[in-house]
Amino acid sequence: MNNYKKMDEQDLAVIATFxxxxxILWRDEINEEYSHDELTVERSYxxxxxxxxxxxEVSKIxxxxxxxxxxxxxxxxxxxxxxxxxxIEKGIMIDTTLMNHILELDEENLxxxxxxxxxxxxxxxxxxxxxxxxxxxxxxxxxxxxxxISTNAGGMTAVxxxxxxxxxxxxxxxxxxxxxxxxxxxxxxxxxxxDLKNMIIGSEGTLAFITxxxxxxxxxxxxxxxxxxxxxxxxxxxxxxxxxxKSKAVPTAIEFMEREVILDAEEYLGRKFPDNQADxxxxxxxxxxxxxxxxxxxxxxxxxxxxxxxIDLLIADTEERSTPVWKTRGAFLxxxxxxxxxxxxxxxxxxxxxxxxxxxxxxxxxxxxxxRIKSFGHAGDGNxxxxxxxxxxxxxxxxxxxxxxxxxxxxxxxxxxxxxxGEHGIGLVKQPYLKESLPATSLSIMRGVKKVFDxxxxxxxxxxxxxx
Numbered sequence: 001m002n003n004y005k006k007m008d009e010q011d012l013a014v015i016a017t018f019x020x021x022x023x024i025l026w027r028d029e030i031n032e033e034y035s036h037d038e039l040t041v042e043r044s045y046x047x048x049x050x051x052x053x054x055x056x057e058v059s060k061i062x063x064x065x066x067x068x069x070x071x072x073x074x075x076x077x078x079x080x081x082x083x084x085x086x087x088i089e090k091g092i093m094i095d096t097t098l099m100n101h102i103l104e105l106d107e108e109n110l111x112x113x114x115x116x117x118x119x120x121x122x123x124x125x126x127x128x129x130x131x132x133x134x135x136x137x138x139x140x141x142x143x144x145x146x147x148x149i150s151t152n153a154g155g156m157t158a159v160x161x162x163x164x165x166x167x168x169x170x171x172x173x174x175x176x177x178x179x180x181x182x183x184x185x186x187x188x189x190x191x192x193x194x195d196l197k198n199m200i201i202g203s204e205g206t207l208a209f210i211t212x213x214x215x216x217x218x219x220x221x222x223x224x225x226x227x228x229x230x231x232x233x234x235x236x237x238x239x240x241x242x243x244x245x246k247s248k249a250v251p252t253a254i255e256f257m258e259r260e261v262i263l264d265a266e267e268y269l270g271r272k273f274p275d276n277q278a279d280x281x282x283x284x285x286x287x288x289x290x291x292x293x294x295x296x297x298x299x300x301x302x303x304x305x306x307x308x309x310x311i312d313l314l315i316a317d318t319e320e321r322s323t324p325v326w327k328t329r330g331a332f333l334x335x336x337x338x339x340x341x342x343x344x345x346x347x348x349x350x351x352x353x354x355x356x357x358x359x360x361x362x363x364x365x366x367x368x369x370x371x372r373i374k375s376f377g378h379a380g381d382g383n384x385x386x387x388x389x390x391x392x393x394x395x396x397x398x399x400x401x402x403x404x405x406x407x408x409x410x411x412x413x414x415x416x417x418x419x420x421x422g423e424h425g426i427g428l429v430k431q432p433y434l435k436e437s438l439p440a441t442s443l444s445i446m447r448g449v450k451k452v453f454d455x456x457x458x459x460x461x462x463x464x465x466x467x468x
Contacts, residue, residue, distance in 0.1 A: 003069070004069055004070060004071045004089050004090070004091055004458075004461075005068045005069050005070050005091075006047075006090075007047040007048060007070060007090070007091060007092075011047075011048070011064075011068070011070070012024070012026050012048060014064060015048065015050060015061060015064065015092070018050075018057055018060040018061055018064070019050060019051075019052060019053070019057045019061075023050070023051040023052075023053070023098070024048060024049070024050055024051070025048065025049035025051075026047070026048055027047060027048075030045055030046065030048075030049055033078060034046060034049055034075070034078075034087075034093060034095075035086070035087075036078075036083075036086060037078050037079070037080040037081065037082075037083060037084070037085050037086060038078065038079045038080060038081055038140075039080075039081040039082075039337075039343070039344070039345060040080075040081070040082065040083035040086055040427075040428065040429060041342070041344075042083055042086055042088070042428060042429070043086075044086050044087050044088045044090065045087065045090065046073060046087035046090055046091060046092060046093035047090050047091055047092070048091075048092050048093070049092075049093045049094075049095055050092060050093070050094050050095065051095045051097070051098050052094055052095070052096065052098065052099060053098050053099060054099070054211075055172060055174060055180050055211035055212065056180075058094060058174045058209050058211055059174050059178040059179070059180050060178065061092060061094060062174055062175070062176060062177070062178045062209060062458075063177060063178030064178075065091070065092055065458050066176050066177050066178065066456055066458055069456050069458060070091045070092055070458065071087070071089035071090065071091030071092070071458055071461050072091060072092045072093075072094060072209075072458050072459055072460070073085060073086070073087040073089075073091070073092070073093045073094070073205070073460055074093075074094055074096070074146075074150070074205035074209055074210075074459075074460060075093050075094065075095050075096065076095075076096050076097065076116065076117060076143065076144030076146045076147035076150075077097065077119065077142055077143050077144045077147060079140045079142060079143045079147065080147065080151070080424070080425070080427065081345055081347075081424045081427075082421075082424055082425050082426060082427030082428060082429050082430050083427040083428030083429050083463075084150070084151070084204045084205065084425055084426075084427030084428065084460065084463050085147075085205075085427075086427075086428060088428060088461075088462045089461050089462060091458075094209065096115070096116045096117040096144065096146050097117045097144070098117060099115035099116055099117040099146075099211070100115060100117035100118050100119070100122075100144075101114070101115045101118070102114050102115075102118060102122075102123070102126055103115065103212070105126075105127070105130060105132075106186065107130075107132075109186045110132070110216065110217045110218065110219075111169055111186055111214050111215060111216060111217060112126075112127060112132075112134065112214070112215045112217055113212065113213070113214045113215075114145055114212070114213055114215065115146075115211070115212060116144060116145060116146025116147075116149075116210050116211060116212070116213065117144050117145075117146060118144060118145050119141070119142055119143070119144055119145075120136075120138065120140075120141050120142070120143050120144070120145060120148060121141035121142060123145055123215075124137075124141075127217055127220075128220055131219065131220050132217040132218065132219065132220055133217060133218050133219065133220040133221065134167065134215060134217055135157045135160075135161035135162070135167065135218065136148065136153060136154065136155055136157065136158075136161070136162075136163060136164045136166075136167055137155040137156045137157045137253075138153040138154065138155035138423065139155060139156070139329075139330055139332070139333060140333075141330070145213060145215075146210050146213070148164050149164055149168060149171070149200075149201055149210055149213060150201075150202070150203065150204050150205050150210065150425075151164075151202060151204060151423065151424060151425040152164050152165050152201050152202035152423065152425075153423050154378070154381065154383060154422060154423035155378075155423070156252075156253040156255060156285075156329075156378060157252050157253055158378060158380070158381045158383070159251055159252065159253055159254055159378070159380035159381050160250055160251060160252045160253075160287075161218075161252070163423070164201065165198060165201045165202065166216075167215050167216045167217075168184070168197065168201055168213055168214070168215060168216070169184055169185065169186055169187075169214040169215065169216050170182065170183060170184035170185050170186065170197065170213070170214035171183045171184060171197050171200055171201075171210055171212065171213055171214075172210070172211050172212035172213075173200055173208035173209060173210055173211065174208060174209040174211055175208050175209075175453065175454075176208070176453065176454040176455070176456065176458055176459050180211070181208070183196050183197035183200065184197040184214070185214070186214060199449065202425070203464075204425050204426065204427060204460060204463050204464055205459060205460040205463070206450060206453075206454070206459050206460045206461075206463055206464055207449070207450065207453040207454060207459065208453060208459070209459070221287035221288055221289060222288070222289045222290065223287070223288065223289070223290065223291055223294070224252065224285055224286060224287040224288075224294075224322070225285070225286050225287075225291065225294055225295075225298060225315065225316065225317045225322075226283065226284065226285045226286075226315075226316040226317075226321075226322040226325060226326070227282075227283070227284045227285075227286075227298055227301065227302065227305075227313060227314070227315060227316070228274065228275060228281060228282075228283055228313075228314040228316065228325055229281060229282045229283075229284070229302075229305045229310050229312070229313055229314070230275055230277055230278030230280070230281050230310065230311040230312050230314075231278055231279075231280045231281065231282070231305075231308075231309060231310055231311060232278065232279065232280075232309060232311060233279060233280055234256070234258055234279065234280035234359060234363075235356055235359075235360060236280070236308055236309045236310075237256055237280040237281065237282050237379075238256060238355050238356035238359055238379060239308065239356050240282065240304060240305055240308040240310075241254055241256075241282070241352060241355065241379045241380060242352055242353045243304050243308065244284075244301050244304055244305075244380075245352060245380070247300055247301065247304060249286075249297045249298075249300055249301050250286070250297060251284045251285060251286055251297070251301070251380060252285040252286060252287045253283070253284065253285040253378075253380065254282060254283075254284050254378070254379045254380030255282070255283040255284075255329055255376070255377070255378060255379060255380075256280070256281070256282055256283075256355075256359075256376065256377060256379040257280070257281050257283060257329065257332070257376045258279065258280050258281075258374075258375070258376065259276070259278065259279045259280065259281075260374065261332055261335070261336065261374055261375075261376050262276070262281070262328065264332070264335040264336055264338070264339045264374075265328045265329075265331045265332055265335040266328070267335070267338075267339075268331055268334060268335035268338050269327065269328065269331055269335070271324070273324075273325075273328050274314060274316075274321075274324060274325060275312075275314055277311060277312070278311055282305070282379065283325065283326075283329060284298070284301065285322075285326075286298050291317070298315075329376075332376050332385075333385075333387075336374050336387050336389070339389070340372070340389035340390055340391050341390050341391060341392065342389075342390040342398070343387045343388060343389045343390060344387070344388050344402055344406070344429075345385065345386065345387050345388070345424070346384070346385075346386040346387075346388075346406065346409050346410070347377075347383060347384065347385050347386075347421050347422050347423060347424040348383075348384055348386070348409065348410065348413040348418050348419065348420060348421070348422065349381070349382050349383045349384070349413075349418055349419050349421070349422030349423075350382045350384070350413055350416045350417070350418035351382055351416065351417060351418070352379075352380070352381065352382045354382070354416040354417070354418070355377075355379055355382050355384065357416060358384055358409075358412060358413065358416060358418070359375060359384065361409075361412050362375055362384075362386055362409065365405060365408055365409070366405075369401055369404055369405055369408075370401070371388060371389070371393070371401045371402070371405060372388075372389040372391060373386060373387065373388050373389070373405065374386075374387050374389065375387065378422070381422070382418070382422070383422030383423060384422075386409060388401075388402050388405050388406070390402070406433070410433040410436065410437070413437075414436070414437055419437065420433045420434050420437050425464075426463070426464045426465075427463050427464070428462060428463055431463075431464065431465055434464070434465060435465065443465060446464070446465060447465065
């Protein structure tokens with residue numbers, strides 16, 4: 001049993017000495033949005049929401065919670081998809097959305113220092129206005145940087161630039177006992193002991209609470225060109241991706257999409273997609289300092305695609321041409337959500353040369369099980385986003401078919417030497433599949449790490465794996 005303390009008015013009174021009462025929501029004051037994330041069906045309200053503005057406030061709250069053994073759930077914008085920010089043990093939810101300040105742009109060291117509540121769209125716009133580029137580009141631009149770090153978010157540019165972990169130089173974190181700790185720094189290289197910073201990244205708030213981040217920037221590429229490439233079949237499109245990678249072209253992004261999802265996005269956005277002649281598409285982006293620099297890359301890629309059966313090549317070399325295409329791609333999740341009554345998702349990652357095997361498996365699976373399944377994803381790094389739709393299925397039938405589909409897909413991912421999650425994390429709902437996919441020794445080591453960081457298991461309990 002977890003035996004967390006049930007919060008009472010005395011706890012509220014103590015916490016109100018740490019931060020202003022108007023930034024505390026207590027029981028009936030808590031809005032419904034705090035009971036769930038973007039997708040997870042599970043609902044659970046915290047007893048108290050603390051809207052913090054500093055590491056010192058977080059430190060005092062955690063020290064008190066650790067002493068009293070009160071569960072603490074971190075929360076940013078609540079855009080997660082796996083229940084990582086749902087307070088299943090109630091207790092205290094720490095909301096970071098007021099910690100939304102950009103603290104320093106260091107042009108000499110090419111770093112940006114931010115608080116965890118800064119939105120990705122705000123961060124990217126700020127650095128680009130100053131001639132710099134923060135490459136990680138998850139689909140949900142209204143997510144916070146703290147949430148992205150907590151899940152090691154990837155996004156569309158991971159093919160060329162990597163994921164969030166590759167752009168975090170340093171973190172300020174608060175440990176479970178309230179200790180404020182700085183990990184990493186502005187240095188480019190570091191071989192000084194265990195890399196605790198990278199251990200925190202992707203830990204979904206279970207090891208420490210992030211209160212500041214120093215991010216790595218690069219110079220802003222001066223131009224970019226997108227290619228929208230229609231194929232007769234998705235199999236032809238997906239099978240072309242390893243050839244593109246092997247050709248030594250360096251696309252910023254390689255996305256795959258099917259016509260049925262594009263139609264959902266057209267309806268959701270109320271505007272037409274630039275092309276509707278094919279059942280499947282690859283969407284590529286190239287960036288660089290001049291059009292001449294990137295022309296050779298996309299010329300080589302165009303030749304490969306045509307050799308593999310592409311119907312056409314649509315070049316978007318201006319913002320006016322490329323923006324509608326990428327806005328449509330960015331709307332896929334919301335468009336699919338709007339097309340059904342409920343859904344659940346899988347974001348497995350497989351080796352790039354096995355993407356087509358997995359996609360074809362999903363196509364066969366939906367026919368076999370008799371449930372609607374839609375997919376899109378990052379073909380260039382093997383990260384698939386697959387959505388199982390409830391539509392008008394009765395509750396019991398929905399759970400039966402959804403669980404069958406989930407089990408089969410994760411089993412297939414393991415067969416293809418893939419992993420449970422490419423970027424959304426494990427949170428609450430993917431734990432059984434993580435347990436099946438990792439060796440017992442790995443899980444044991446993870447639990448040991450958790451025990452060292454958080455001996456009383458107050459930090460986001462019940463997430464990633466069962467408590468030690």
